[in-house]
Amino acid sequence: MSGIGPVDPDDALVERLRSIAAQVDPPPAHVDELARAAFSTRHVDELARILFDSAAEDAAPVRGAADEARVVTLAAEGVTAELELARSPDGLRLRGYVTGAEGDIIVESPRGRTRVALGDDGWFAHDGPPVALLRIALTARDGRRVRTPWLDL
Protein backbone atom coordinates (compact mmCIF):
# COMPACT_ATOMS: atom_id res chain seq x y z
CA MET A 1 0.00 0.00 0.00
CA SER A 2 2.77 2.42 0.82
CA GLY A 3 4.75 0.98 -2.05
CA ILE A 4 7.79 0.31 0.09
CA GLY A 5 7.34 -3.42 -0.18
CA PRO A 6 7.15 -6.32 2.23
CA VAL A 7 10.40 -5.47 3.99
CA ASP A 8 8.81 -2.44 5.65
CA PRO A 9 8.04 -3.59 9.23
CA ASP A 10 4.75 -1.70 9.36
CA ASP A 11 3.59 -3.25 6.09
CA ALA A 12 4.64 -6.67 7.32
CA LEU A 13 2.74 -6.21 10.57
CA VAL A 14 -0.43 -5.08 8.75
CA GLU A 15 -0.15 -8.10 6.46
CA ARG A 16 0.17 -10.37 9.48
CA LEU A 17 -2.88 -8.74 11.08
CA ARG A 18 -4.77 -9.20 7.81
CA SER A 19 -4.01 -12.87 7.84
CA ILE A 20 -5.08 -13.19 11.49
CA ALA A 21 -8.32 -11.28 10.86
CA ALA A 22 -9.05 -13.51 7.87
CA GLN A 23 -8.82 -16.49 10.21
CA VAL A 24 -10.68 -15.25 13.29
CA ASP A 25 -13.09 -12.61 12.01
CA PRO A 26 -13.95 -13.00 8.31
CA PRO A 27 -17.42 -11.97 7.11
CA PRO A 28 -19.70 -14.80 8.32
CA ALA A 29 -21.11 -16.97 5.53
CA HIS A 30 -24.66 -15.78 6.17
CA VAL A 31 -23.56 -12.16 5.79
CA ASP A 32 -22.08 -12.97 2.38
CA GLU A 33 -25.25 -14.82 1.49
CA LEU A 34 -27.55 -11.95 2.53
CA ALA A 35 -25.39 -9.54 0.54
CA ARG A 36 -25.79 -11.64 -2.60
CA ALA A 37 -29.50 -12.09 -1.94
CA ALA A 38 -29.96 -8.32 -1.56
CA PHE A 39 -29.89 -8.16 -5.36
CA SER A 40 -33.33 -9.76 -5.47
CA THR A 41 -34.81 -6.59 -3.90
CA ARG A 42 -33.98 -4.75 -7.09
CA HIS A 43 -36.96 -3.12 -8.73
CA VAL A 44 -37.44 -0.80 -11.61
CA ASP A 45 -40.33 0.92 -9.84
CA GLU A 46 -40.41 4.65 -9.69
CA LEU A 47 -38.69 5.93 -6.54
CA ALA A 48 -40.65 8.45 -4.48
CA ARG A 49 -38.80 11.55 -3.27
CA ILE A 50 -38.67 12.46 0.39
CA LEU A 51 -40.16 15.94 0.84
CA PHE A 52 -40.00 16.04 4.60
CA ASP A 53 -38.51 13.81 7.27
CA SER A 54 -38.81 14.75 10.92
CA ALA A 55 -35.80 12.53 11.68
CA ALA A 56 -33.54 14.47 9.32
CA GLU A 57 -30.86 16.22 11.32
CA ASP A 58 -32.05 19.73 10.52
CA ALA A 59 -35.66 18.90 11.33
CA ALA A 60 -35.36 17.27 14.74
CA PRO A 61 -35.76 19.79 17.52
CA VAL A 62 -36.65 17.21 20.14
CA ARG A 63 -35.03 13.89 20.81
CA GLY A 64 -35.32 11.32 23.51
CA ALA A 65 -38.81 9.98 23.97
CA ALA A 66 -38.85 6.30 23.09
CA ASP A 67 -42.28 6.47 21.53
CA GLU A 68 -41.77 9.64 19.55
CA ALA A 69 -43.35 9.31 16.13
CA ARG A 70 -41.41 10.12 13.03
CA VAL A 71 -43.21 11.71 10.14
CA VAL A 72 -42.02 11.27 6.57
CA THR A 73 -43.70 12.86 3.57
CA LEU A 74 -42.97 11.49 0.11
CA ALA A 75 -44.11 12.18 -3.42
CA ALA A 76 -43.89 10.71 -6.88
CA GLU A 77 -45.74 11.84 -9.97
CA GLY A 78 -49.44 11.96 -9.07
CA VAL A 79 -48.89 10.20 -5.74
CA THR A 80 -48.23 11.44 -2.22
CA ALA A 81 -47.65 9.48 0.95
CA GLU A 82 -47.44 10.60 4.54
CA LEU A 83 -46.00 8.06 6.94
CA GLU A 84 -46.01 8.15 10.70
CA LEU A 85 -43.52 5.70 12.21
CA ALA A 86 -43.10 4.84 15.84
CA ARG A 87 -40.50 2.29 16.82
CA SER A 88 -39.93 0.75 20.20
CA PRO A 89 -38.24 -2.43 21.43
CA ASP A 90 -41.67 -4.08 21.25
CA GLY A 91 -42.40 -3.29 17.68
CA LEU A 92 -43.10 -0.96 14.87
CA ARG A 93 -46.26 1.05 14.47
CA LEU A 94 -46.85 2.50 11.04
CA ARG A 95 -49.76 4.72 10.02
CA GLY A 96 -49.96 6.06 6.50
CA TYR A 97 -52.06 8.31 4.35
CA VAL A 98 -51.70 8.21 0.59
CA THR A 99 -53.31 10.00 -2.32
CA GLY A 100 -53.35 8.97 -5.96
CA ALA A 101 -52.86 5.26 -5.19
CA GLU A 102 -55.06 2.21 -5.21
CA GLY A 103 -54.86 -1.46 -4.25
CA ASP A 104 -52.77 -2.86 -1.45
CA ILE A 105 -49.73 -1.29 0.13
CA ILE A 106 -46.65 -3.47 0.41
CA VAL A 107 -44.63 -2.88 3.56
CA GLU A 108 -41.14 -4.26 3.06
CA SER A 109 -38.26 -4.82 5.48
CA PRO A 110 -35.00 -6.72 4.93
CA ARG A 111 -36.77 -9.71 6.49
CA GLY A 112 -39.81 -9.84 4.27
CA ARG A 113 -42.91 -8.22 2.85
CA THR A 114 -46.39 -7.66 4.24
CA ARG A 115 -49.45 -6.74 2.22
CA VAL A 116 -51.61 -4.11 3.90
CA ALA A 117 -55.08 -3.02 2.76
CA LEU A 118 -55.52 0.60 1.75
CA GLY A 119 -58.79 2.06 3.01
CA ASP A 120 -61.12 4.04 0.77
CA ASP A 121 -60.20 7.10 2.79
CA GLY A 122 -56.52 6.69 1.86
CA TRP A 123 -55.34 5.46 5.27
CA PHE A 124 -53.52 2.27 6.07
CA ALA A 125 -52.08 0.81 9.26
CA HIS A 126 -49.41 -1.76 9.98
CA ASP A 127 -48.09 -3.06 13.28
CA GLY A 128 -45.21 -5.46 13.28
CA PRO A 129 -41.95 -6.54 14.88
CA PRO A 130 -39.16 -3.97 15.17
CA VAL A 131 -37.16 -3.55 11.98
CA ALA A 132 -34.13 -1.48 11.17
CA LEU A 133 -35.05 -0.60 7.64
CA LEU A 134 -38.41 -0.24 5.93
CA ARG A 135 -39.90 0.88 2.65
CA ILE A 136 -43.35 0.77 1.12
CA ALA A 137 -44.51 0.09 -2.41
CA LEU A 138 -47.83 1.15 -3.85
CA THR A 139 -49.66 1.29 -7.15
CA ALA A 140 -50.56 4.66 -8.63
CA ARG A 141 -54.08 5.03 -10.12
CA ASP A 142 -52.60 4.79 -13.64
CA GLY A 143 -50.95 1.48 -12.75
CA ARG A 144 -47.36 2.66 -12.21
CA ARG A 145 -45.54 0.99 -9.32
CA VAL A 146 -44.02 3.46 -6.89
CA ARG A 147 -41.61 2.64 -4.11
CA THR A 148 -40.17 4.72 -1.29
CA PRO A 149 -36.45 4.70 -0.54
CA TRP A 150 -35.33 2.57 2.40
CA LEU A 151 -36.03 4.43 5.60
CA ASP A 152 -33.71 3.91 8.55
CA LEU A 153 -35.73 3.51 11.70
Place this chain on the structure above:
Amino acid sequence: MEGEVAALVAAAADGDQRAWDALVGRFNGLLWSIAAGYRLQVGEDADAVQNTWLRLVEHLDRVADPEHLGSWLATTVRRECLQILRRRRRIGYSTDTEDLDAVPDDAPDLDAALLDDERDAALWRAVERLSERCRRLLRVLMATPPPSYAEVSAALDMPVGSIGPSRQRCLAALRTLAGADAVLGAEGGTEWAT
Protein backbone atom coordinates in the same frame (compact mmCIF):
# COMPACT_ATOMS: atom_id res chain seq x y z
CA MET B 1 -9.15 -3.04 -11.34
CA GLU B 2 -10.96 0.27 -10.92
CA GLY B 3 -12.39 0.03 -14.41
CA GLU B 4 -13.43 -3.48 -13.54
CA VAL B 5 -15.61 -2.21 -10.69
CA ALA B 6 -17.29 0.27 -13.01
CA ALA B 7 -17.99 -2.55 -15.47
CA LEU B 8 -19.44 -4.71 -12.69
CA VAL B 9 -21.70 -1.86 -11.55
CA ALA B 10 -22.94 -1.39 -15.11
CA ALA B 11 -23.58 -5.11 -15.55
CA ALA B 12 -25.36 -5.36 -12.20
CA ALA B 13 -27.52 -2.37 -13.12
CA ASP B 14 -28.48 -4.41 -16.21
CA GLY B 15 -29.65 -7.19 -13.92
CA ASP B 16 -26.58 -9.44 -13.92
CA GLN B 17 -26.57 -11.34 -10.61
CA ARG B 18 -23.05 -12.67 -11.23
CA ALA B 19 -21.71 -9.15 -11.55
CA TRP B 20 -23.47 -8.30 -8.30
CA ASP B 21 -21.95 -11.35 -6.61
CA ALA B 22 -18.52 -10.21 -7.81
CA LEU B 23 -19.09 -6.80 -6.20
CA VAL B 24 -20.05 -8.55 -2.97
CA GLY B 25 -16.90 -10.66 -3.19
CA ARG B 26 -14.80 -7.58 -3.75
CA PHE B 27 -16.23 -5.33 -1.00
CA ASN B 28 -17.96 -7.43 1.66
CA GLY B 29 -14.70 -7.98 3.53
CA LEU B 30 -14.17 -4.22 3.71
CA LEU B 31 -17.71 -3.61 4.94
CA TRP B 32 -17.40 -6.30 7.56
CA SER B 33 -14.08 -4.89 8.79
CA ILE B 34 -15.60 -1.44 9.14
CA ALA B 35 -18.63 -2.72 11.04
CA ALA B 36 -16.35 -4.85 13.24
CA GLY B 37 -14.64 -1.65 14.39
CA TYR B 38 -17.83 -0.40 16.01
CA ARG B 39 -18.25 -3.21 18.53
CA LEU B 40 -21.90 -3.64 17.67
CA GLN B 41 -23.92 -6.41 19.19
CA VAL B 42 -24.13 -9.75 17.45
CA GLY B 43 -26.55 -9.37 14.56
CA GLU B 44 -26.29 -5.59 14.45
CA ASP B 45 -23.03 -5.79 12.54
CA ALA B 46 -24.67 -8.08 9.99
CA ASP B 47 -27.62 -5.66 9.74
CA ALA B 48 -25.30 -2.72 9.07
CA VAL B 49 -23.60 -4.62 6.25
CA GLN B 50 -26.82 -5.91 4.73
CA ASN B 51 -28.49 -2.49 4.89
CA THR B 52 -25.54 -1.10 2.99
CA TRP B 53 -25.99 -3.63 0.19
CA LEU B 54 -29.74 -2.92 0.09
CA ARG B 55 -28.95 0.76 -0.37
CA LEU B 56 -26.58 -0.03 -3.19
CA VAL B 57 -29.29 -2.08 -4.92
CA GLU B 58 -31.56 0.91 -4.63
CA HIS B 59 -28.91 3.25 -6.08
CA LEU B 60 -27.55 0.93 -8.73
CA ASP B 61 -28.94 2.97 -11.60
CA ARG B 62 -27.61 6.20 -10.16
CA VAL B 63 -24.10 5.40 -8.98
CA ALA B 64 -22.54 8.76 -9.80
CA ASP B 65 -18.94 7.63 -9.67
CA PRO B 66 -18.53 3.87 -10.02
CA GLU B 67 -14.75 4.23 -9.80
CA HIS B 68 -15.22 5.17 -6.16
CA LEU B 69 -17.84 2.60 -5.26
CA GLY B 70 -15.68 1.30 -2.40
CA SER B 71 -15.62 4.73 -0.77
CA TRP B 72 -19.37 5.09 -1.20
CA LEU B 73 -19.95 1.70 0.40
CA ALA B 74 -17.51 2.49 3.22
CA THR B 75 -19.27 5.78 3.96
CA THR B 76 -22.65 4.08 3.85
CA VAL B 77 -21.76 1.27 6.25
CA ARG B 78 -20.17 3.77 8.66
CA ARG B 79 -23.43 5.72 8.68
CA GLU B 80 -25.42 2.53 9.20
CA CYS B 81 -23.26 1.68 12.22
CA LEU B 82 -23.64 5.16 13.69
CA GLN B 83 -27.39 4.99 13.04
CA ILE B 84 -27.57 1.71 14.98
CA LEU B 85 -25.69 3.26 17.91
CA ARG B 86 -27.95 6.35 17.84
CA ARG B 87 -31.08 4.27 17.68
CA ARG B 88 -29.93 2.11 20.55
CA ARG B 89 -29.30 5.22 22.62
CA ARG B 90 -32.66 6.73 21.67
CA ILE B 91 -34.62 3.64 22.56
CA GLY B 92 -32.55 2.97 25.62
CA TYR B 93 -31.24 -0.51 24.90
CA SER B 94 -27.95 0.45 26.42
CA THR B 95 -27.10 3.06 28.98
CA ASP B 96 -24.21 4.66 27.19
CA THR B 97 -22.92 3.42 23.89
CA GLU B 98 -19.93 5.77 24.03
CA ASP B 99 -18.68 4.03 27.12
CA LEU B 100 -17.41 1.18 25.05
CA ASP B 101 -14.84 -0.03 27.50
CA ALA B 102 -17.61 -0.76 29.99
CA VAL B 103 -19.07 -3.37 27.67
CA PRO B 104 -17.78 -6.75 28.74
CA ASP B 105 -16.44 -8.42 25.67
CA ASP B 106 -15.49 -12.06 25.72
CA ALA B 107 -15.16 -12.25 21.98
CA PRO B 108 -11.45 -11.44 21.66
CA ASP B 109 -10.39 -14.38 23.74
CA LEU B 110 -12.80 -16.70 22.00
CA ASP B 111 -11.53 -15.47 18.64
CA ALA B 112 -7.93 -15.73 19.71
CA ALA B 113 -8.51 -19.30 20.83
CA LEU B 114 -9.03 -20.19 17.16
CA LEU B 115 -5.43 -19.37 16.45
CA ASP B 116 -2.88 -22.14 16.69
CA ASP B 117 -0.02 -19.71 16.86
CA GLU B 118 0.24 -18.34 20.38
CA ARG B 119 2.03 -15.22 19.14
CA ASP B 120 -0.81 -14.49 16.73
CA ALA B 121 -3.28 -14.93 19.57
CA ALA B 122 -1.30 -12.53 21.76
CA LEU B 123 -1.16 -10.01 18.93
CA TRP B 124 -4.91 -10.24 18.36
CA ARG B 125 -5.58 -9.71 22.06
CA ALA B 126 -3.30 -6.67 21.95
CA VAL B 127 -5.39 -5.24 19.10
CA GLU B 128 -8.43 -5.46 21.36
CA ARG B 129 -6.64 -3.45 24.05
CA LEU B 130 -5.77 -0.56 21.72
CA SER B 131 -7.57 2.76 21.95
CA GLU B 132 -10.90 2.82 20.15
CA ARG B 133 -9.51 5.00 17.35
CA CYS B 134 -6.50 2.80 16.75
CA ARG B 135 -8.44 -0.43 16.91
CA ARG B 136 -10.97 0.89 14.40
CA LEU B 137 -8.26 2.11 12.03
CA LEU B 138 -6.24 -1.11 12.15
CA ARG B 139 -9.37 -3.24 11.78
CA VAL B 140 -10.21 -1.44 8.52
CA LEU B 141 -6.63 -1.63 7.28
CA MET B 142 -6.61 -5.41 7.76
CA ALA B 143 -9.61 -5.95 5.48
CA THR B 144 -9.25 -8.50 2.69
CA PRO B 145 -8.53 -7.43 -0.03
CA PRO B 146 -6.43 -4.49 1.24
CA PRO B 147 -8.47 -1.27 1.08
CA SER B 148 -7.30 1.87 -0.69
CA TYR B 149 -6.56 4.91 1.45
CA ALA B 150 -9.59 6.58 -0.13
CA GLU B 151 -11.74 3.74 1.20
CA VAL B 152 -10.12 3.91 4.63
CA SER B 153 -10.71 7.67 4.64
CA ALA B 154 -14.40 7.14 3.86
CA ALA B 155 -14.67 4.33 6.42
CA LEU B 156 -13.35 6.49 9.26
CA ASP B 157 -14.31 9.97 8.09
CA MET B 158 -10.62 10.80 8.34
CA PRO B 159 -8.54 12.87 5.89
CA VAL B 160 -6.43 10.68 3.58
CA GLY B 161 -3.32 12.60 4.69
CA SER B 162 -3.64 11.58 8.33
CA ILE B 163 -4.05 7.85 7.66
CA GLY B 164 -0.33 7.21 7.20
CA PRO B 165 0.79 8.96 10.42
CA SER B 166 -2.10 7.42 12.40
CA ARG B 167 -1.27 3.99 11.06
CA GLN B 168 2.34 4.40 12.13
CA ARG B 169 1.35 5.60 15.61
CA CYS B 170 -1.21 2.84 16.11
CA LEU B 171 1.16 0.10 14.98
CA ALA B 172 3.77 1.44 17.42
CA ALA B 173 1.18 1.34 20.19
CA LEU B 174 0.30 -2.20 19.18
CA ARG B 175 3.95 -3.28 19.34
CA THR B 176 4.23 -1.84 22.82
CA LEU B 177 1.07 -3.54 24.00
CA ALA B 178 2.00 -6.84 22.46
CA GLY B 179 5.51 -6.79 23.80
CA ALA B 180 7.57 -6.49 20.65
CA ASP B 181 10.14 -9.16 21.46
CA ALA B 182 7.86 -11.93 22.57
CA VAL B 183 5.10 -11.47 20.02
CA LEU B 184 6.71 -9.98 16.97
CA GLY B 185 10.04 -11.74 16.97
CA ALA B 186 9.10 -14.22 14.27
CA GLU B 187 7.33 -11.71 12.09
CA GLY B 188 8.60 -12.54 8.64
CA GLY B 189 12.15 -12.41 9.87
CA THR B 190 13.75 -10.24 7.23
CA GLU B 191 12.78 -6.87 8.63
CA TRP B 192 14.34 -7.68 11.96
CA ALA B 193 17.63 -8.83 10.48
CA THR B 194 20.36 -6.40 11.32
